[in-house]
Amino acid sequence: MRRAQFSPGALYYALMAAFLYLPLLLLVVFSFNDSPTLAFPLKGFTTRWYGELLLAGELLAALRNSLLVAAGASLVATVLGTMAALALTRFEFPGKGAFLALAAMPLVIPYVVLGVALLIAFSQAGIKLSLWTVGLGHVVVSVPYVLLIVMARLAGFEANLEEAAMDLGESYWGALRRVTLPMAGPALLAAYLNAFTTSFDEFALSFFLTGSETTLPIYLYSQLRFPARLPLVVALAALLIVGSLLVLLISEWLRRLGPPSGKEPAL
Amino acid sequence: MNEYAVELRDVVKVYGGRRSGARAVPAVRKVSLAIRPGEFFTLLGPSGCGKTTTLRLIAGFEQPSAGELLIDGRPMQAVAPNQRPVNTVFQNYALFPHLNVARNVGFGKRVRALPRAEQERQVAQALELVRLAGYGERRTWQLSGGQQQRVALARALANRPSVLLLDEPLGALDLKLRKQMQSELKQLQSRVGITFIYVTHDQEEALTMSDRIAVMAEGHVLQIGDPLTIYEHPATRFVAEFIGETNLLDATVDDLYEGLACLRLAGQEAQVPLNGTPLRHGQHVCWSVRPERLLLLPPEEAQSNLLRGRLREAVYIGTDTRFVVELPSGEALVARVQNTGGAGSRQFAPGDEVALCWRPEDARLLVEERGQAQGYELLTIDKER
Numbered sequence: 001m002r003r004a005q006f007s008p009g010a011l012y013y014a015l016m017a018a019f020l021y022l023p024l025l026l027l028v029v030f031s032f033n034d035s036p037t038l039a040f041p042l043k044g045f046t047t048r049w050y051g052e053l054l055l056a057g058e059l060l061a062a063l064r065n066s067l068l069v070a071a072g073a074s075l076v077a078t079v080l081g082t083m084a085a086l087a088l089t090r091f092e093f094p095g096k097g098a099f100l101a102l103a104a105m106p107l108v109i110p111y112v113v114l115g116v117a118l119l120i121a122f123s124q125a126g127i128k129l130s131l132w133t134v135g136l137g138h139v140v141v142s143v144p145y146v147l148l149i150v151m152a153r154l155a156g157f158e159a160n161l162e163e164a165a166m167d168l169g170e171s172y173w174g175a176l177r178r179v180t181l182p183m184a185g186p187a188l189l190a191a192y193l194n195a196f197t198t199s200f201d202e203f204a205l206s207f208f209l210t211g212s213e214t215t216l217p218i219y220l221y222s223q224l225r226f227p228a229r230l231p232l233v234v235a236l237a238a239l240l241i242v243g244s245l246l247v248l249l250i251s252e253w254l255r256r257l258g259p260p261s262g263k264e265p266a267l
Numbered sequence: 268m269n270e271y272a273v274e275l276r277d278v279v280k281v282y283g284g285r286r287s288g289a290r291a292v293p294a295v296r297k298v299s300l301a302i303r304p305g306e307f308f309t310l311l312g313p314s315g316c317g318k319t320t321t322l323r324l325i326a327g328f329e330q331p332s333a334g335e336l337l338i339d340g341r342p343m344q345a346v347a348p349n350q351r352p353v354n355t356v357f358q359n360y361a362l363f364p365h366l367n368v369a370r371n372v373g374f375g376k377r378v379r380a381l382p383r384a385e386q387e388r389q390v391a392q393a394l395e396l397v398r399l400a401g402y403g404e405r406r407t408w409q410l411s412g413g414q415q416q417r418v419a420l421a422r423a424l425a426n427r428p429s430v431l432l433l434d435e436p437l438g439a440l441d442l443k444l445r446k447q448m449q450s451e452l453k454q455l456q457s458r459v460g461i462t463f464i465y466v467t468h469d470q471e472e473a474l475t476m477s478d479r480i481a482v483m484a485e486g487h488v489l490q491i492g493d494p495l496t497i498y499e500h501p502a503t504r505f506v507a508e509f510i511g512e513t514n515l516l517d518a519t520v521d522d523l524y525e526g527l528a529c530l531r532l533a534g535q536e537a538q539v540p541l542n543g544t545p546l547r548h549g550q551h552v553c554w555s556v557r558p559e560r561l562l563l564l565p566p567e568e569a570q571s572n573l574l575r576g577r578l579r580e581a582v583y584i585g586t587d588t589r590f591v592v593e594l595p596s597g598e599a600l601v602a603r604v605q606n607t608g609g610a611g612s613r614q615f616a617p618g619d620e621v622a623l624c625w626r627p628e629d630a631r632l633l634v635e636e637r638g639q640a641q642g643y644e645l646l647t648i649d650k651e652r
Contacts, residue, residue, distance in 0.1 A: 168354065169377065
C-alpha cells in the first residue's frame, strides 16, 4: 500500500500547474512592482501602473476595438455555427460527413496560413483592411468552436421533442423557438463566450488583416519596443487574466446549467 | 360525422431510394385500414413490422410514398403535422424538460389560444383526468415513469384531438404498472370518446384493450378483427403463432365430409372444421389447436378425435399445468390444463402414455403465407365488413 503522506499524483499535478501558471503569477507580481524594469529583486508595492493605465488613450482605444470586434464576430459566429449544428444534427443530406469535416477545418489550418489567404482574398475583392476584415477573420476561426459546442448539446436531447412540439400545433419555426433554442440556450451562451475569448486574444490573423485601427494584441506587441511602457502592458495583462478567468468560469457554469437532456434516465 | 376517423388506402412507405443514395427499404407495403370514430384500434406486430411507421404516417412525420390517407374524411396529403387533428403520445414521452408539468400540458396551440384563466382551468382539468391534480409546478424529470406517461397523455388530450396516436406508451413501465395503466387507458378512452390508435408488440396488451386489432408483419396487414376473431380465427399461420401460444401441425387431407376435414398425421387421424376452405384429397395443410383447448386423458378413456403420445414434460405454473406430449412421429404438442383441483384433476407423470382430445370446432385450418410478391393483402379478412 502507498503511504498517505506522499502521493505521486499530487506531485504530477503540482508540476503541471507550476508549468502552466507560474509565468502568469509572475506577471501579476510584476504588475505591482515599483520599478519600470521587469527584474528581481522586487522594489516595492505600487498600484501606479494600474493608475497610469486609465490615462493611456491609445491603449484604451485598442482595448475598445478588441471588445467591439470580439462582441460582433462572436455574435455572427454563434448564429452561423448554430445553423450549421442544426443542419448536421437534425437533417439528412448528401455529403454530410464532408460538410462536418469542412466546417471543422479552421481548427487545423495554421492561423498564419489562414491570415495570408484571407488577406489575398480581401485585396482581390478590393476590400480595404479595417476592423471589419479582422472581425470576418475571427468569425472564420470561431465558427468551428461554436459548431462543436452546440452540436454536442443538440445531440444530447431527442429530436422527437421537436416532433412533439409540431404534433402539438407548432410550425418548424415555432418548435425551434419554443423548444430547441431554449433547451440549447446555455450551450449557445457558452459557445458565444468561447468565440469571444478566441477573437479577443487572436494575434496572427489580426496582424495580417488589421488596417489603421488595431486590436489589443497587436497594440501590445507594438508597445514592446518601448521599455518605459512595459509595466503598463503588464498591468493590463494581469487584468485580462482575471477577466478571462471569469468568462471561463461563467461559460463552464452555463454549460452545466439547464435541465437534464431527454436521454438521461428518469428517476 | 364521417364514417371513418382514419382511413388508409393502399398506403406504401419506402425509405431511402434515389434522393438519399441509400438502398430503398419498404417499411409499409400497401396497407389499407378503416378506423371508426371512437374506436380503440391497435396495430400489433413484432418490431420492424411497420406499425410505428404507419403511426408516423398518420401523425404526418412521414409522407406516404404512394396511396391515400384520410383523417375525418379529409385527404391529408401535404397537410403538415401541426395542421392535423391528431396528437401523439410518444414512446419515450418526449416531455419538454425545460418546462414544468403545467406548461407541458398547456403547450398545445389550441390551449394557448385561450385566455389565461381558461388555459389554467383546462390544464388543471387535463391533469385531473390523468389523476395528477396538483402536480403542475413539478419538473417533468422529477416524476416517475408512470407519472411522466400520464403527463404525456394529458398534454396530448388537452389539445382535444379527434384521434390520439399512442406509440408503445407502456413499453418502459414495469409489469405491474403496465397492467394498471392498461385498464386506466381503456377507461380514459371510453370517458373521453376519442379514437385511439395504439401501437404495441405485446399481444396480451392488444387483446385486453382493443376494440379491433390489425396484425402486421413485414409491412403488411395480415388480419384485422376484434380480439376474439384474431385469437379464435387466425387468418394465417403467422397470426396464429404470434397471438398467444398454439400448436401448429402439418397434415395431409384424408377425407372431406359435412364441413369437416379428416386429416392424417403421424399415422393418426384428426378432425378439423373446413370453414369454407377449399381443400382436395391428399393436399398438405397446416392446422392449429390452442393448448388450453386440449384435454389430457389416459388412453383408455379417450374415444374419438384424439392423438396418442407419450408425456415428455409436465410443468406446474400455479393456475395451470403445462404438459408437453410427444407424438410417435416426434412432433410435440403443448396442452394447458387448469388446476381446478377436486374430482376432475388427474395425475400424470413424464413417460406415461396419454391421449390428447379436442372438440373439432376448436381446431383451425391455416392458410400458409404466400411469397411476398403476391402480397399478404389478399389474405386480409375483416370479419365485421
